[in-house]
Amino acid sequence: MSTAADRSDRRISPVFLGIAAVAAVAGWAVWTDTGYPYGLAVFVFVTAAWVVSLCLHEYAHARTALHGGDTSVAAKGYLTLDPLRYTHALLSIVLPVLFVIVGGFGLPGGAVFIERGRIRGRWRHSLVSAAGPLTNVLFALVCTAPFWLHALDGVPREFRYALAFLALLQVTAAILNLLPVPGLDGYGVIEPWLSYRIRRRVEPFAQFGLLAVFGLLWIPEVNGVFFGAVHGLLEALGVDRLGAECGRAAYQFWENWNEEYPVCATAP
Template identity: 75%
Template sequence: MTTAPARSDRRISPVFLGIVAVMAVSGWAVWTDFAEQPGFATFLFVTAAWVVSLCLHEYAHARTALHSGDISIGAKGYLTLNPLKYTHALLSIVLPVLFVIMGGIGLPGGAVFIERGRIRGRWKHSLISAAGPLTNVLFALVCTAPFWLDALDGVPGPFRNALAFLALLQVTAAILNSVPVPGLDGYGVIEPWLSHSVRRAVEPIAPFGLIAVFALLWVPEVNGAFFDMIDALLRSLGVSEFETYCGLDAYRFWQTANPVCAING
């Protein structure tokens, strides 16, 4: 018989704390321009912050499932925020980080295994799926707060640009993961309301939904329209396209830096 999570099942993992420490130290290096290679510091800061957001994304799923009736969550280690406890480390951490490096796109992967049979009520199932993207929305609001609060006085240019790029990742993650495609959280929100025959029909393609969405974004017309929408949304939050571009430019430290960004950084 599975029991409710013990305190040890909820203790924050040293692995997660280590990632937070990398984020804090590299963020300090970007802020103070301490690093000899500021681009590498930006890479570490944004990547660590992105992984932290992935952990929080999956934690939100797990915590909501716990309160919805799946008391097996604690035994699986999901409440410790340890990314190594996720059922699909490749989908949970490796692929999302590769998506950022390759295309500057934030897209979380599937991770936690929830025993849906323990949960009663379609609304609870939908809320569990929605909890992840909502976490990305909250993370995006935190990243953009200095912009829409007009509190950028004293914030160094490189750190401002890094925050802008990180905000872009969170916004793209929230929007893309809300698309009702099998394998993404958007589909998980509507799945409980679909007929059994429809769910059975789309089940075989669920593992490929994430890859299909990413591949679709390589189509120039789709990519252009999508990022025009993202830029418009970020502008409404006070973040300019130039700042997000320079953040991405600094993040890709292995490429030749844009001199315009260097001058304005």
């Protein structure tokens, strides 16, 4: 029988509901074009929706860990979807949002602390690590559903752009976080299958993995190959490159959207 304390450990946080409400209101502003500055509305909508996806990403890790044997995640508040309960606010929220604002791509950071010693079995450890990126995959499918279902009739062009860019963030987050780089979930998937000696040698580099990936993406050649693959996946889901790039341009409205991307003002 669950106690009141047990239920409070799993009750959805008002902080998360507030962020979701901000995303909904900003999305409505983008959809209806109510006179709210378009670029600013897209910025608020995409940023808030991105934070919602970060919370769901970390919730998936925690929920899978709970079923794997780590009951401590409930007491830590990880099941409430409250981003303020995460272990590292900088890695959990600040850096991922900064990556979106500056680099235009999504990359969740490390946040929840899983007590791995409570989890038995290599497959369970791998599933705990894979749960987060798989949530981004699911979020991407939801964002792109109107495109691959051909249900865009009546959807304003500006909202399609914003949704396309949000989908791009989810695809980039899933791909990047599944890389077998120490500190990212992709490495967490394969780590249980590595020898103790290899894990000990790799462990000191885990804290630099996230920043290393961010740095590599600033290399034009690497950036071009990576985003070429991302847009290829998006096109397979019905999202054309122009729509996603127009969404990115609108999000980074401070870079003079109409001047830099005049085609966006007349694109279908």
